[in-house]
Amino acid sequence: LSDLLLVARLDAGEADLATKPFDLVSVLSEEAERFGVRAAAKEIRLEVCVPGELPVRGDPKRTGQILAVLLENAVRFAPPGGSIAVSGRLQDRWVEASVTDTGPGISPEPLPRLFDRFYRTETSRTRGKGGGTGLGLAIARELARAQHGDLVAENARDGGAIFRLRLPRVYVDDELYVATVGPAEAYLIRQAQKLGFETRRARAMPDAMPPRRR
Numbered sequence: 001l002s003d004l005l006l007v008a009r010l011d012a013g014e015a016d017l018a019t020k021p022f023d024l025v026s027v028l029s030e031e032a033e034r035f036g037v038r039a040a041a042k043e044i045r046l047e048v049c050v051p052g053e054l055p056v057r058g059d060p061k062r063t064g065q066i067l068a069v070l071l072e073n074a075v076r077f078a079p080p081g082g083s084i085a086v087s088g089r090l091q092d093r094w095v096e097a098s099v100t101d102t103g104p105g106i107s108p109e110p111l112p113r114l115f116d117r118f119y120r121t122e123t124s125r126t127r128g129k130g131g132g133t134g135l136g137l138a139i140a141r142e143l144a145r146a147q148h149g150d151l152v153a154e155n156a157r158d159g160g161a162i163f164r165l166r167l168p169r170v171y172v173d174d175e176l177y178v179a180t181v182g183p184a185e186a187y188l189i190r191q192a193q194k195l196g197f198e199t200r201r202a203r204a205m206p207d208a209m210p211p212r213r214r
Helices: 002-012 024-041 060-077 136-146 183-194
Strands: 020-023 045-049 055-058 083-091 094-101 150-155 161-168
Touching: 002 136, 020 024, 024 045, 024 060, 024 083, 024 094, 055 060, 055 161, 060 083, 060 094, 060 136, 060 161, 136 150, 136 161
Parallel strands: 045 083
Antiparallel strands: 020 055, 083 094, 094 161, 150 161
C-alpha cells in the first residue's frame, strides 16, 4: 500500500522530496552497512569503494531508499560465495553511485522493461522470491528522476548486473555573488543551481571574487 501511495504522489508531483546538498558517501556507507549482515548470512562479500566525499543535491532519505532497493536486489541475486561492489565517483556535472553483483545478470528480453511498473517475470530482477508488488525498481528510478538524476541498469562484462544511480553534483568550492535579485538574476541563480552550484543569500558582496569552478 505504501508503494502505491508513493507512486500516486510521484505522479501528482506531490512526493515529499528535499532539495539540499548532502554527502552521498555517508548514505552509501550507511545502506551498505545495513545490508552487510544479510549479505554475510549468504556468505556474500560486500565491498564499498568510494572517495572521501561525493557532494550531491537531492534528498538523502529518498536516495537511501533507492540504494536499499538496489542492495536488496543484489543480495537476492548474488549466489553464496559471490560478491557485491558498491562504488561512487565524480563525473562532470554528476555524481555516480553503482551497485554491481555477481549474480546471473539480466536477460535481454526484460532489460528494456526492467523499470516498468508492475513488470514481473520469473527472470526479472523486479521480482523477489515472495512475489512483491513489482514496483521497487520502478519507484527507485522515479525517485532518482524526481531529484533531476537517473537510474540505469546493464549487464557486467564478466557476468552479473550493474545498477548506476546519477545525481546532480554540488560544487562546494564555488560561490556565485549577485548584488540584487531581479528577474534576470533569479534566472541566473536557477541556471547555476541546475549546474550544481550551491547558492545562498549574502548580506554584502565580498571584497574579492572567488575562484572559478574547477
